[in-house]
Amino acid sequence: MKALDRPELIYDSQDRGNLPLAELREALKYRHLIVQLIRRDILTRYKRSVLGIGWTLLNPLGMMLVLTIVFSQIFKFATVYGYPAYVLSGLLAWTFFAQTTNAAMVNLVWGGGLLNRIYIPRASFGLAAIGTGMVNIVLSTIPLLFVMLITQVPIHPSILFLPVSILLLAAFALGVGLLLSTMAVYFPDVAEMYQIVLTAWMYLTPIIYPEEVLPESIRFWVTHLNPMYYMVNIYRIPTYYGRWPTWPEFLAALAIALVALIVGWIVFSNKSDEYAYRI
Amino acid sequence: MLTVSDPKVAVSRLPIGLDEAIHIEKASVQYRVPHERIPTFKEYMIRKLQGKVRHHLFWALKDVNLSVHRGEVFGLIGPNGAGKSTLLKLIARVLRPTEGRVIVRGRVSPLLEMGAGFHAELTGRENVYLNGTILGFTRREIDAKFDHIVDFAELWDFIDAPLRTYSSGMWARLGFAVATDVDPDVLIVDELLSVGDESFQRKSAARIEAFREQGVTILLVSHNMETIASICQRAAWLEHGKLMAVGQVADVVAEYRKNQPH
Numbered sequence: 001m002k003a004l005d006r007p008e009l010i011y012d013s014q015d016r017g018n019l020p021l022a023e024l025r026e027a028l029k030y031r032h033l034i035v036q037l038i039r040r041d042i043l044t045r046y047k048r049s050v051l052g053i054g055w056t057l058l059n060p061l062g063m064m065l066v067l068t069i070v071f072s073q074i075f076k077f078a079t080v081y082g083y084p085a086y087v088l089s090g091l092l093a094w095t096f097f098a099q100t101t102n103a104a105m106v107n108l109v110w111g112g113g114l115l116n117r118i119y120i121p122r123a124s125f126g127l128a129a130i131g132t133g134m135v136n137i138v139l140s141t142i143p144l145l146f147v148m149l150i151t152q153v154p155i156h157p158s159i160l161f162l163p164v165s166i167l168l169l170a171a172f173a174l175g176v177g178l179l180l181s182t183m184a185v186y187f188p189d190v191a192e193m194y195q196i197v198l199t200a201w202m203y204l205t206p207i208i209y210p211e212e213v214l215p216e217s218i219r220f221w222v223t224h225l226n227p228m229y230y231m232v233n234i235y236r237i238p239t240y241y242g243r244w245p246t247w248p249e250f251l252a253a254l255a256i257a258l259v260a261l262i263v264g265w266i267v268f269s270n271k272s273d274e275y276a277y278r279i
Numbered sequence: 280m281l282t283v284s285d286p287k288v289a290v291s292r293l294p295i296g297l298d299e300a301i302h303i304e305k306a307s308v309q310y311r312v313p314h315e316r317i318p319t320f321k322e323y324m325i326r327k328l329q330g331k332v333r334h335h336l337f338w339a340l341k342d343v344n345l346s347v348h349r350g351e352v353f354g355l356i357g358p359n360g361a362g363k364s365t366l367l368k369l370i371a372r373v374l375r376p377t378e379g380r381v382i383v384r385g386r387v388s389p390l391l392e393m394g395a396g397f398h399a400e401l402t403g404r405e406n407v408y409l410n411g412t413i414l415g416f417t418r419r420e421i422d423a424k425f426d427h428i429v430d431f432a433e434l435w436d437f438i439d440a441p442l443r444t445y446s447s448g449m450w451a452r453l454g455f456a457v458a459t460d461v462d463p464d465v466l467i468v469d470e471l472l473s474v475g476d477e478s479f480q481r482k483s484a485a486r487i488e489a490f491r492e493q494g495v496t497i498l499l500v501s502h503n504m505e506t507i508a509s510i511c512q513r514a515a516w517l518e519h520g521k522l523m524a525v526g527q528v529a530d531v532v533a534e535y536r537k538n539q540p541h
Contacts, residue, residue: 009385010384011381012381013372013376013379013380013381032417033412036408036409036412036413040409043400043401044398113395114396117373118414120415193320
């Protein structure tokens with residue numbers, strides 16, 4: 001019989017405790033797993049390509065180039081400091097959101113086989129998806145600074161606010177990603193539907209066009225009622241506009257991010273017992 | 280919920296004896312199987328409004344009472360679909376019972392199907408870390424046991440090559456080496472004693488034996504009655520989600536065999 005000297009773990013299925021708090025505790029305990037999942041995602045994504053992680057820098061640049069050619073030549077959008085840095089800054093924030101929310105959902109639904117074999121915190125997949133996205137957005141901020149330099153967009157000390165912007169974006173994306181994951185476990189079609197929603201949502205957010213081009217009649221709807229408007233702005237303000245966010249701008253983004261995160265986390269963890277039954 | 284407690288106190292309020300490793304009280308698991316697959320959300324909503332969503336409720340386990348002693352090697356037998364894997368999931372806290380209660384004392388380590396969680400593009404070394412954290416270890420803990428794992432798997436020459444270059448036997452050896460380099464209180468073994476070639480099989484059998492000597496509680500599922508009869512002390516026979524018999528292994532196996540069509 002094993003020695004009784006160490007404190008014992010006791011699992012009692014009836015003691016459900018507070019599920020959101022329990023999930024948080026477990027996620028902290030399994031933080032090494034989350035780090036390994038992030039490593040796996042980043043290492044395997046480019047494992048067979050020659051340029052490897054260089055693609056994280058080249059992808060947004062290529063996208064920016066295409067959009068700049070198309071939009072600044074054809075539509076001649078007027079932006080404060082020139083179009084390339086404008087579109088790139090918006091695109092980075094948007095891509096982060098679109099990729100991480102989608103990955104959070106897909107990883108749980110398709111990679112969830114593991115949940116059926118061994119206990120791991122259910123939120124691990126979502127947290128890892130956000131972590132991977134954070135590594136990517138930090139890396140792809142380098143080409144943004146590069147583009148700002150060559151297109152003569154001044155870089156201000158407000159750039160130091162960027163880590164806060166990224167954390168706010170991450171909190172918002174985690175909340176939305178967890179909500180989507182919960183829905184996708186019940187209805188796998190949500191994953192497909194979300195692709196369409198993302199496309200529509202992107203065009204309804206001032207990313208590739210400046211908000212001033214919107215007709216007055218719809219501008220209010222597209223900006224003030226669209227959470228992604230605030231989230232894209234909180235990334236764009238310290239970089240492209242080169243200023244510190246105003247209190248209303250910051251508080252709006254903070255409130256949106258926290259509400260999404262708290263609602264997403266609570267809904268997700270309250271359903272967490274269901275996943276093993278359904279995946 | 281998992282709680283940490285002092286082994287000498289605090290446990291008395293739970294209905295689990297000091298000599299028990301696993302205590303299962305009237306546990307039932309119910310799966311909802313839709314009669315017909317409803318593929319889309321839209322269709323689901325339409326049918327829900329029409330009251331046409333019909334589920335067929337299926338009890339994978341029904342009213343199972345079971346108590347496994349500490350340090351015991353316990354066998355689970357029964358035909359396919361009897362609910363053995365579901366019962367293991369309850370113990371590994373992958374699944375919470377629909378009804379009833381499951382209490383497990385100590386750290387549970389399920390032997391994953393070989394290489395579950397492995398990634399083919401990652402190297403052997405990276406996979407050891409990934410799989411180790413899936414089992415709940417910290418990075419430092421894996422650092423400490425890394426050499427031991429690779430020694431056991433006999434894979435030093437390939438440890439920095441991607442897993443896709445491994446043969447299926449090498450893949451399985453690495454999986455077994457990681458999964459069993461643990462210090463569990465309860466080990467769950469689901470038909471896994473046939474990994475690798477003959478000499479590796481002997482090594483893995485020896486490792487299971489070593490766990491037994493250390494006093495680890497082992498839960499073994501197998502369709503091989505000889506294996507069950509030779510290692511287990513007690514066994515349970517499950518069929519259609521119900522517990523048919525529990526007791527000394529020889530009696531349970533005999534009972535089970537008597538009832539199987541030949």
